[in-house]
Amino acid sequence: MLEVIDLRKNYPDFNIQLDFNIKQGEFFSLLGPSGCGKTTTLRLLAGLERCDSGTILFRKKDITHLQPQKRRFGLVFQDYALFPHLNVRENILYGINQKNKSEKEKRLLEMLDLFQLISLKERSIRHLSGGEQQRVALARALAVKPEILLLDEPFAALDPSLRQSLREELKELQKKLGLTIVFVTHSQEEALSLSDRVALLQEGRIIQVAEPFEIYTKPKTEYVAGFFGKVNFLELTVCKKTLSWGNTTVDIDLEDGSYLLAIRPEHLTAGTGVKGTVTSSSYLGFATLYVVKTVFGLLHYLELDSGSIKPKGTEIELSLKKAVPVRKTA
Amino acid sequence: MKRFTGVLFLALLIVIMLFSLTCQAKEVVIYSYDSFGQTLMEMMEKYMAEKYQAKVRFVLFEDTGAMYTRLLMEKKKPQADVVIGLDEVYLVDAKRDDLFRAYKPKAFAQIREELVFAKDFYLVPFDYGYITFNYDSELLPKPPKTYAELIKPEYNKKIVIPNPTTSSPGQAFLLSTIAYFGEDKYLDFWKELKKNILVMPSNWSLAYGIYTNGEAPLVLSYGTSPVYHLVYDKTERYQALVLDQVSWAQIEGAGIVKGAKNPELAEAVIDYLLSLELQEALTESQFMYPVRVDAKLPTSFRIAAQAKEILNRRLDLQEIHDKLEQWLKDWENVMR
Amino acid sequence: MWQFFILLVLVVVVYLPLGGLFARLLALPNLSSLVFELFRDPSLLKALQFTYRQAFISAVISLLVGLPGAYFFSHYEFKGKKLLRNLTMIPFILPSILVVLAxxxxxxxxxxxARTFNTKTFLYSFSGIVLAHVFYNFSLSIRIVGSTWEKLNLRLKESAYVLGxxxxKTFFRxxxxxxxxxxxxxxxxxxxxSSLSFAVVLVFGGISFSTLEVYIYTxxxxxxxxxxxxxxxxQLIISFFFISVVSFLAKRTEAVDKAFSTFQAKPLRSEKRWWIKSLLFLYFAFLFLLFGGPxxxxxxxxFQNRDGIFTLANYLxxxxxxxxRIxxxxIWQVFLNSLLxxxxxxxISVMLAYVLARYFPKLRPFFLIxxxxxxxxxGFGVLLTMKNWLPAPILMVCTQIFIAFPVVYSIISLGLEEINPEYALAAALLGSTEKEILKNIYLPLLKPALNSAFAYGMALSLGDLSGVMLVGEGRFVTFTVALYRLIGHYSFPEGTALxxxxxxxxxxxxxxxxxxGGKNHA
Structure with missing residues (x-):
């Protein structure tokens, strides 16, 4: 539905260059650390920034130079940017240009109903909680029936306990209305749990676009792997589809050669293989994360359902369940 | 914040010190307007200090109107001893308001007689100047010589006159037209003059500024104005003219405030004001004529315009006082 | 408690003299006949009508002239911006005689x-009056509106764009x-x-236009x-009526501070739309032609002598x-006196205004009196009530506060409204003292407003003659006193140099x- 082809925007110390496409009804996340260009990308999609070159196609139509007013995209900013001089009702009605009063009223009621805002209808923006403001912002953006909804870190300003429930609401809403959503976030957790596909950005480029499961389990580069939680990176040699792992060998489906392998802490288990000693531990509740000193250096190892916490200095032997080759990032 | 407040207090202190330096004990207080010459003030200070061991404190006002209203407000508790610079038109008001004490100065016999506007010396004249037109000879080679010529179309939008309702010279000129044409004819003159007037600013300063900046070649000012340009700019470009050889004279008076704390010193000030020394000094300080017949004029005064007749005496001061408001109203109606 | 003390200071400075003056007036036994007599005078009614008509037209045109400037100043960063912004304030500093002459x-x-565009004597008419008043006042809308616009959250505008x-339309909505x-x-x-204008009206309007101020002076x-x-x-009652109407109409909704954050103006060179750049250029060319010219x-x-020849003599x-002698x-003492x-x-005005705007927001109309x-x-009020018991330096400062306070206050109180009170609340919850809140929150956020307020305070005070003369009695010579004295002694060229x-x-x-201020921000 939306195709972004070689879109470029240059800044004195920073360049953006993008290629990606979004399907109808998809929940698409732009993930990356602050300063990677994800918000700028969103603004380019909304038409609030002008690109230097490249094309944006929407339903095969070139909208690269179309004004934001004519794109009919919905946009929710991180701070919501609700109009403070208007109340809830007026905010929601803002974008509706319909002359027909009853149509307008109908749409308003739909939105109020959808976001459970009926009782807040006449309330001033000042007297809304963070979660309520977010709902009003969504309602305002959706009231005009946008083709695509662009969300810029909509949960960033909320407290963690609220985030969880609103996240679920958003996902449900998307399913219910069949929305196409472009979602900008710096939280890998949000991206993984909500998205149909995730695009990971680094310094203005997309490094990998994939479904959450794939991007987590098959990261293309060292950077991608490292972005989603703790990873052990080891440079190892594969010989005849096997990998030498301490006292044992592990089968691996790779051609012969030297690889940089990403090994997640949970893919190490107690068993036979590499010996080491525990140098520190942190208890996470559902699991314990250890740092183990081995011949490969320090390795992170996650133990689920452990009966007790191993004290520092405990001897331990780790076997390898899974390793993913990644491209080295300069 | 603290440093800020500190700086502030220091600054306040300096201001206070600057003030306290200038205010001290036993002194004669003289009220005057702001353009009263610094030279004359210093001469008076010196004289009073040497002769009477008295200090002189000058209090200067924005204009004579402000000075007069201050006197009125302080009537119950007078602060001033002497007032310098009220022109004769204030005489009737001053008598009604009972502000001054008459004092016949020692040099009364030397004062040019027609200038003595209060025969009882309720206010004592000390200088005067003819209210006449000045012209810029470079912009206007052919100046008018008579009232009749002044209203000719060739002077269309070439005249600046300070507004008679707000300025003393302007009011003096209005009075001179009443004196010259008579109460029933002066408005006819103004009806014609109106076309030639470019602008009537609120005060003389602005009018004269407009003139010297070349916007208009004719301005109502003083007969002595060209003297300044001769002395300081060394030019005779600016000239004065007396229409039909007659002119109104602005006569400035001085008076001793009734209930003054230092009446003897006040009398000494008035006498010094009329001394030959000061009378001769005021010519190139105030650019006004001295009232003493025996005072010598500096050579620069050759360029000053002098009238054969002073129009003032054609009107009675009481009459002016009673009718001025109506005259101004009638005049305004014509000029609108 | 101390806030009330500050309020008391202002009451003494401003309301005591005015109150004293008008209380005496209201106690007059023949007041009603006096009022009756006044209102029978058709020229008073004419003056009333004309005063507020010309003031209204002047104010609206000042706004229209200043608004684009407010936009450009608040949205773009370009070379010479500070210079330009301060240049627009010059009419406020210069005494009216110089402005009129210019x-x-x-x-x-x-x-x-007039010679280039063949406009002849249009200056000496109603349009001249309005032109002069716009010359004086357009900087107010540039600065006051500009500093609010500068802080307006950009994303509000963008939300409106995206919503179509x-x-x-976004500007209006x-x-x-x-x-x-x-x-x-x-x-x-x-x-x-504009309604208090005096010299301008008399010079350009002549007798045909008379304002209340002229009427009073007469x-x-x-x-x-x-x-x-x-x-x-x-006049005071009418002004107060207008002040009240405006403060009623301009009441901000309580959530409005949410609309403001510190968004920085972007460099003009990164603006890609050529027409914006040319509009900006045209606008400043227009300002230069109209107001830079004088x-x-x-x-x-x-730099000219009387014959138009270049010279440094006026300065020397x-x-x-x-x-x-004059x-x-x-002269250095004159500058010292003035600046001091x-x-x-x-x-003092800025400090008073800050405290009063922060603690007595409801009293705003009274502060504008x-x-x-x-x-x-x-001045009459001061003579009646304070002259005898307050030392001259304090009286002098009082008169200057009287002149400067309303503008200083307006700028600061608008600036304060744009600060989210939650900042202060959060700081207070974190245990910050009032002083720390002031230093860490209000001062940095208010900096632009404080700068503008201080600049106007200085400018208004530098341009004052009457207040200084009233108290200084001709011995405290400030720049404006010196200027009038020079001009009174025929020294106009030196006056222009001064x-x-x-x-x-x-x-x-x-x-x-x-x-x-900029450095402190960073």
């Missing part, structure tokens, strides 16, 4: 403008409602200043003080014995102060 030199029948509104209070107050100030000249004060009182003419004149003369003191008085009184009467009437020096000094000073 306009005549430029627009008058012999002026460059054109920039123009989003920006205008949020800028409205600033616009209303800038216009109110321009309106009230009454004072005729020594009809009671009537003069009565008209001043009527100032430039004055500058040129200060300022330091000559001749000028010292002024009674050396202006800086001290402007600082000094705009309703001229220095002349206030005016130019002061304007340059002022601009230099404020570019320095603003640069300081």
């Amino acid at each position: 306009m005549i030199i430029y627009y008058g029948q012999q002026g460059f403008f 509104d054109s920039p123009l 989003v920006e205008l409602p949020l800028l409205w209070p600033a616009i209303a107050y800038a216009t109110l100030l321009a309106f009230l200043y 009454l004072v000249r005729r020594l009809d003080l009671k009537k003069a004060h009565l008209v001043a009182f009527i 100032l430039l003419a004055l500058l040129v004149r200060s 003369n300022l330091f000559s014995p001749k000028v010292e 002024l009674g003191l050396p 008085l202006a800086a001290v009184s402007s600082t 000094p705009l309703g009467v001229s220095m002349m009437s206030y 005016g130019t020096l002061l304007a340059l000094l002022f601009i230099f000073l404020f570019i320095l102060i603003e640069a300081q």
Whole structure:
């Protein structure tokens, strides 16, 4: 539905260059650390920034130079940017240009109903909680029936306990209305749990676009792997589809050669293989994360359902369940 | 914040010190307007200090109107001893308001007689100047010589006159037209003059500024104005003219405030004001004529315009006082 | 408690003299007949009508002229911006006699403008009055509206764009409602200043146009003080009516501070739309042609002798014995006096305004009252109530506060409204003391407003004659006193040089102060 082809925007110390496409009804996340260009990308999609070159196609139509007013995209900013001089009702009605009063009223009621805002209808923006403001912002953006909804870190300003429930609401809403959503976030957790596909950005480029499961389990580069939680990176040699792992060998489906392998802490288990000693531990509740000193250096190892916490200095032997080759990032 | 407040207090202190330096004990207080010459003030200070061991404190006002209203407000508790610079038109008001004490100065016999506007010396004249037109000879080679010529179309939008309702010279000129044409004819003159007037600013300063900046070649000012340009700019470009050889004279008076704390010193000030020394000094300080017949004029005064007749005496001061408001109203109606 | 003490200070400075003046007036036994007599005078009614008509037109045009400037100043960063912003304030600093003269030199029948565009004597008419008032007041809307606009959250505008509104529609639906209070107050100030105009109206309007101020002055000249004060009182009531209406209409909704954050103006060179750049260029060319011209003419004149030949003599003369003779003191002392008085009184005004705006927001209309009467009437009040028991330096500062306070207050109180009170609340919860909150939150956020307020305070005080003369009695010579004295002694060329020096000094000073502010931000 939306195709972004070689879109470029240059800044004195920073360049953006993008290629990606979004399907109808998809929940698409732009993930990356602050300063990677994800918000700028969103603004380019909304038409609030002008690109230097490249094309944006929407339903095969070139909208690269179309004004934001004519794109009919919905946009929710991180701070919501609700109009403070208007109340809830007026905010929601803002974008509706319909002359027909009853149509307008109908749409308003739909939105109020959808976001459970009926009782807040006449309330001033000042007297809304963070979660309520977010709902009003969504309602305002959706009231005009946008083709695509662009969300810029909509949960960033909320407290963690609220985030969880609103996240679920958003996902449900998307399913219910069949929305196409472009979602900008710096939280890998949000991206993984909500998205149909995730695009990971680094310094203005997309490094990998994939479904959450794939991007987590098959990261293309060292950077991608490292972005989603703790990873052990080891440079190892594969010989005849096997990998030498301490006292044992592990089968691996790779051609012969030297690889940089990403090994997640949970893919190490107690068993036979590499010996080491525990140098520190942190208890996470559902699991314990250890740092183990081995011949490969320090390795992170996650133990689920452990009966007790191993004290520092405990001897331990780790076997390898899974390793993913990644491209080295300069 | 603290440093800020500190700086502030220091600054306040300096201001206070600057003030306290200038205010001290036993002194004669003289009220005057702001353009009263610094030279004359210093001469008076010196004289009073040497002769009477008295200090002189000058209090200067924005204009004579402000000075007069201050006197009125302080009537119950007078602060001033002497007032310098009220022109004769204030005489009737001053008598009604009972502000001054008459004092016949020692040099009364030397004062040019027609200038003595209060025969009882309720206010004592000390200088005067003819209210006449000045012209810029470079912009206007052919100046008018008579009232009749002044209203000719060739002077269309070439005249600046300070507004008679707000300025003393302007009011003096209005009075001179009443004196010259008579109460029933002066408005006819103004009806014609109106076309030639470019602008009537609120005060003389602005009018004269407009003139010297070349916007208009004719301005109502003083007969002595060209003297300044001769002395300081060394030019005779600016000239004065007396229409039909007659002119109104602005006569400035001085008076001793009734209930003054230092009446003897006040009398000494008035006498010094009329001394030959000061009378001769005021010519190139105030650019006004001295009232003493025996005072010598500096050579620069050759360029000053002098009238054969002073129009003032054609009107009675009481009459002016009673009718001025109506005259101004009638005049305004014509000029609108 | 101390807040009430500050309030008391203002009451003594402003309301005691005015109250004293008008209380005496209201106690007159023949008050009703006096009022009756006044209102039977058709010229008073005419003056009333004309005063507020011209003030309204002047204020609206000032706003329209200043609004694009407010936009450009708040949205773009470009070279010479600070210089330009301070240049627009020069009419406020220069005494009216110089401003009027500058306009005549430029627009008058012999002026460059009139000769180039063949406009003849349009200056000496109603349009001349309005032009002069716009010249004075357009900087108010540039500065007051600009500093609000500068802080307006950019994303509000962008939200409106995305929701389908054109920039123009967005301006009317989003920006205008949020800028409205600033616009209303800038216009109110321009309106009230224009309504107190005196010299401008007489010069350009002649007899055909008379304002209340002229009417009062004429009454004072005729020594009809009671009537003069009565008209001043009527003037005050009318002004207060307008002030109240505006503060009612411009009441901000309580959530409005959410609309403001500190968004930085972007460099002009990164603006890609060529037409914006050309509009900006055209606008400043227009300002330069209309208002830069008179100032430039004055500058040129200060370097000419009477025959139009280039000379430095006017400047050198300022330091000559001749000028010292006229002024009674050396010129450097004049500058010292002026700057000291202006800086001290402007600082006090800013501090008073900050406290009063923060702790007594509801009293706003009352704080603007000094705009309703001229220095002349206030001066009478001072003579009646305070002259005898307050030392001269304090009285002097009082008169300057009277002049400076309303503008200083307006700027600061608008600035305060744009600060989210939650910042202060959060800081208080974190255990910050009042002093820390002031230092860490209000001062940095208010910096632009404080700068503007201080600049206007200084400018207004530097341009004052009546207040200084009233208390200083001719011995405390400030720049304006010196200027009038020079002009009174035929020294007009030296006067223009003095005016130019002061304007340059002022601009230099404020570019320095603003640069300081910038550093503190970072």
